[in-house]
Amino acid sequence: MTTSRIDPVKINTADETFAHWRRNLTVCVFGSFTTIVAMTLMLPFLPLYVEQLGVTQHAAIVQWSGIAYGATFFTAALTAPLWGRIADRYGRKLMLIRASLGMAIVMSLMGMAHNVWQLFALRLAVGLLGGYASGSTVLVATQTPKERCGWALGILSSGIMAGNLAGPLIGGLLPPLIGIRATFLASGALIFGTFLATVFLIKRDKPSASGKGQGQKTGWSAIPEKRPMLAMLVTGMLLMLANMSIEPIITVYVAQFVPVRQVTIVAGIVMSGAALGSIISASRLGKLADRVGHWNVLIGCLVIAGILLIPQAFVTTGWELIVLRFLMGLALGGLLPCVASVIRHNVPPSVAGSMLGYSTSAQYTGQVIGPLAGGYVGGHFGMRFVFFGTAVVMIVGAAYNWMIQTRHQTMPPQRNDA
Structure with missing residues (x-):
């Protein structure tokens, strides 16, 4: 016995x-x-x-x-x-x-x-x-x-x-x-x-034991299911792209409906509004995600941010844009914590640092692509289309995450020690 x-x-x-x-x-x-x-x-x-x-x-x-x-x-x-x-x-x-x-x-x-x-x-x-x-x-x-x-x-x-x-x-x-x-x-x-x-x-x-044992998998090969990780790389890039595609045109956009002497002040407040919203919401949305699921909050934030981008293309006063950017910041505040949490829950601890490093690189990529794309679209098609295009990108990103989440939940559970 x-x-x-x-x-x-x-x-x-x-x-x-x-x-x-x-x-x-x-x-x-x-x-x-x-x-x-x-x-x-x-x-x-x-x-x-x-x-x-x-x-x-x-x-x-x-x-x-x-x-x-x-x-x-x-x-x-x-x-x-x-x-x-x-x-x-x-x-x-x-x-x-x-x-x-x-x-x-x-x-x-x-x-x-x-x-x-x-x-x-x-x-x-x-x-x-x-x-x-x-x-x-x-x-x-x-x-x-x-x-x-x-x-x-x-x-x-x-x-x-x-x-x-x-x-x-x-x-x-x-x-x-x-x-x-x-x-x-x-x-x-x-x-x-x-x-x-x-x-x-x-x-x-x-330090983890990564690479110390004979035959132990490292890097991408150590991840049993790679689709959640790929989805988080895309999402991190989309978050920064959404932020940075709008930033370069804010001052020029505000100048269309704000007196010249107030343009820089209003533009600064608009830019700060989104950051302030994210500061307020990040910990609260992270706590909510711990209860209802990180992927659920992430998808919801992408959808809300995408919807809030549309009315920003039709504002006629500075305070309207300030309020909408603040609300969008509230939604965006939940994305980075949820991205990191999903990675944490879906990769082995031995490669968590590497995978979070790739996530950081994806976000920096969004910071580079965002201003280039926003400037090109704004210059060739009009500034409103920057908001429309970014909204479409965010909603498509939400749909992609929902699809990956659905497939991931229907798969048999993989062993992934904490």
């Missing part, structure tokens, strides 16, 4: 995996906020700094500003899967330490640049060495209990969105007070504080 017994060692290991998830979440939210602030605070004064570095012609200043700002997203999109895979092998905390220390050094060096080529190279380095927010997503997603994953990722998403909102505001206030170069040094010091918090406060970071 054999008796089965529960191995206490395994129980303790599982408990220890999630023992410090709340502290880790707090540090990751703080670190993501500060690093995003540092990355975005240069938006208001980037053209002025390019001019200080010796570029004199107006067209060249605009061109170099765009190149310098976009350089970070280019290298970040290329390296995100690599850093995710290294995090799976050697630990997620180690990647956060690398990102925070690297960004602290590079952001400080930006304040010492002597020409625009050095600035461009340093912006490339930020994307190459950075990635604290995406690394935090990996750590929180893998070291939070599955039943709280959506809520935790929603809190983290709120911190990231808050950084995107606060960064340009701080960047508009600091340079007149302390100078542009000193602003870069201050941002470097801020991120160094994040580095210290990461080193001393984040606990329990155990």
Whole structure:
């Protein structure tokens, strides 16, 4: 007669995996906020700094500003899967330490640049060495209990969105007070504080066994069912495409029905409205997704965002567009936490970092395609068609996710240890 017994060692290991998830979440939210602030605070004064570095012609200043700002997203999109895979092998905390220390050094060096080529190279380095927010997503997603994953990722998403909102505001206030170069040094010091918090406060970071065992599958081959992962890559790209396809034309669009002296103010509020809505809704929608299903909330958010895009094409006053963009931000706030949660629930822990890295790359791809597509459609067919086209893309994305979800639920369950 054999008796089965529960191995206490395994129980303790599982408990220890999630023992410090709340502290880790707090540090990751703080670190993501500060690093995003540092990355975005240069938006208001980037053209002025390019001019200080010796570029004199107006067209060249605009061109170099765009190149310098976009350089970070280019290298970040290329390296995100690599850093995710290294995090799976050697630990997620180690990647956060690398990102925070690297960004602290590079952001400080930006304040010492002597020409625009050095600035461009340093912006490339930020994307190459950075990635604290995406690394935090990996750590929180893998070291939070599955039943709280959506809520935790929603809190983290709120911190990231808050950084995107606060960064340009701080960047508009600091340079007149302390100078542009000193602003870069201050941002470097801020991120160094994040580095210290990461080193001393984040606990329990155990590398996975990926690649250590003979014959153990790694990468895409380790995923038993790949369609949910592919759907999340598409969804992440669509989210950023929807955001960025509208952003470049907001100011020009607002100028059609707002007095000239109010255009920049209203355009700024419109852009901030969507971010504010996402900050408010992200954690709440993440918590709801933990109860009713992450895929259900994701599909609902895509549909609502798509529907809200249509009336934006017919607004006649600034406040109408502000309200609609705020409501759309409320819907979009639930997408990133749900995307990460679906990935967390459908891939083995040994490759979670790699797959979340691919998701980050897909989002950066949307950030690149969005402005290009929005500018082309707006220039050739009219700005209203940018809203119509983006609405169609979001609703098609919802239909695609519903189809994948339906097929996935009818399949026999796959073993996927937490």
